[in-house]
Amino acid sequence: MIISKEPHLTDTQLREIEALVAEYRCTIHPIHGAHRSIYAIIGDETSELMFNRLEGLDYVDKVDRVESIYKLMDIRSELARHRVVIGGHTLGHGPFIAAGQCTIDPKNPHYFYETAQAVKEAGAHALRGGVWKPRTTPHSFQGDNRSMDILVEARSRCGLPVVTEVMDEEQLRIAVDAAVDVIQIGTRNALNYSLLKQVGKLTAGKKCAVLLKRARNMGPIDEFISAAEYIVAGGNPNVVLCPRGTMPGLDIYRNHPDESVTPLLKKKTWAPVVADPSHSVGKAEFVPACALAALIYGADGIIVESHCEPAKGIGDDPKQALNPVTLRRLIQDAGEIWKIRHR
Numbered sequence: 001m002i003i004s005k006e007p008h009l010t011d012t013q014l015r016e017i018e019a020l021v022a023e024y025r026c027t028i029h030p031i032h033g034a035h036r037s038i039y040a041i042i043g044d045e046t047s048e049l050m051f052n053r054l055e056g057l058d059y060v061d062k063v064d065r066v067e068s069i070y071k072l073m074d075i076r077s078e079l080a081r082h083r084v085v086i087g088g089h090t091l092g093h094g095p096f097i098a099a100g101q102c103t104i105d106p107k108n109p110h111y112f113y114e115t116a117q118a119v120k121e122a123g124a125h126a127l128r129g130g131v132w133k134p135r136t137t138p139h140s141f142q143g144d145n146r147s148m149d150i151l152v153e154a155r156s157r158c159g160l161p162v163v164t165e166v167m168d169e170e171q172l173r174i175a176v177d178a179a180v181d182v183i184q185i186g187t188r189n190a191l192n193y194s195l196l197k198q199v200g201k202l203t204a205g206k207k208c209a210v211l212l213k214r215a216r217n218m219g220p221i222d223e224f225i226s227a228a229e230y231i232v233a234g235g236n237p238n239v240v241l242c243p244r245g246t247m248p249g250l251d252i253y254r255n256h257p258d259e260s261v262t263p264l265l266k267k268k269t270w271a272p273v274v275a276d277p278s279h280s281v282g283k284a285e286f287v288p289a290c291a292l293a294a295l296i297y298g299a300d301g302i303i304v305e306s307h308c309e310p311a312k313g314i315g316d317d318p319k320q321a322l323n324p325v326t327l328r329r330l331i332q333d334a335g336e337i338w339k340i341r342h343r
Contacts, residue, residue, distance in 0.1 A: 126162065182209045
């Protein structure tokens with residue numbers, strides 16, 4: 001990747017670099033961070049002469065040659081200086097908490113509005129809400145486009161940034177048009193490389209983060225990080241990694257809790273980690289302990305399901321969602337855990 005002496009290359013400089021690397025059948029992909037841009041070289045990067053010519057340009061500070069299968073996500077890359085900011089909260093500066101309903105009920109929007117207010121009052125930093133839902137059976141409720149209007153209205157009312165999942169390019173475009181603050185890629189699409197490419201491309205240059213969940217059957221940590229590489233290579237460095245439990249399930253837990261992978265992720269990549277204990281264990285009674293364990297392991301935050309009246313929710317909310325009182329207590333405990341971790 002190319003790092004310029006100034007925060008950004010001029011158009012003329014970028015064209016000159018693009019013409020140079022094209023001689024070696026490579027292309028340049030700009031990745032714009034909050035304070036500076038880097039320029040990824042895409043293609044066969046083995047030519048020593050190409051690197052020598054690039055390093056000889058007077059406006060190039062250096063050319064990083066990270067020997068890794070994920071050159072952008074690698075902790076040694078220039079993006080290690082990048083910080084992901086969501087709604088004014090810089091991940092890594094205190095525990096980041098996102099909470100809200102698994103599924104927005106378009107027939108009863110008042111539940112979501114009440115949940116949004118409760119989430120804000122509990123001290124959360126972002127509001128989650130499922131507009132569309134991947135379901136094992138086609139006969140279950142799959143979500144509704146109308147719920148996007150409810151999500152945006154809730155954001156307007158409570159002032160919190162919003163998180164929602166997309167499963168295809170059409171949903172992605174709707175979410176981008178609605179200026180969703182965090183786009184979630186769920187476990188079923190965690191290795192959908194075509195979608196990941198489009199996510200990076202369509203959110204590039206926007207104030208939009210991407211929460212990438214770990215696939216249920218995903219094996220090596222490198223596979224997870226490489227999936228995130230597709231998003232960053234597409235142009236959006238605001239990627240957050242999300243352990244959410246893997247298969248097979250553990251006894252009465254919904255999945256096998258995997259918050260312990262956080263130190264491994266932190267060793268290999270700069271990306272912040274926000275764990276999902278709700279899907280990891282699948283029962284509200286176990287969520288607080290799993291959430292705090294994730295923070296002890298080094299997570300930068302958690303995303304949990306919460307509902308103002310869980311029994312009246314749809315989707316997973318009746319069994320997984322925390323009520324407002326439990327959420328408030330969890331957020332307070334998370335703050336204490338953070339102090340212990342950083343004292």
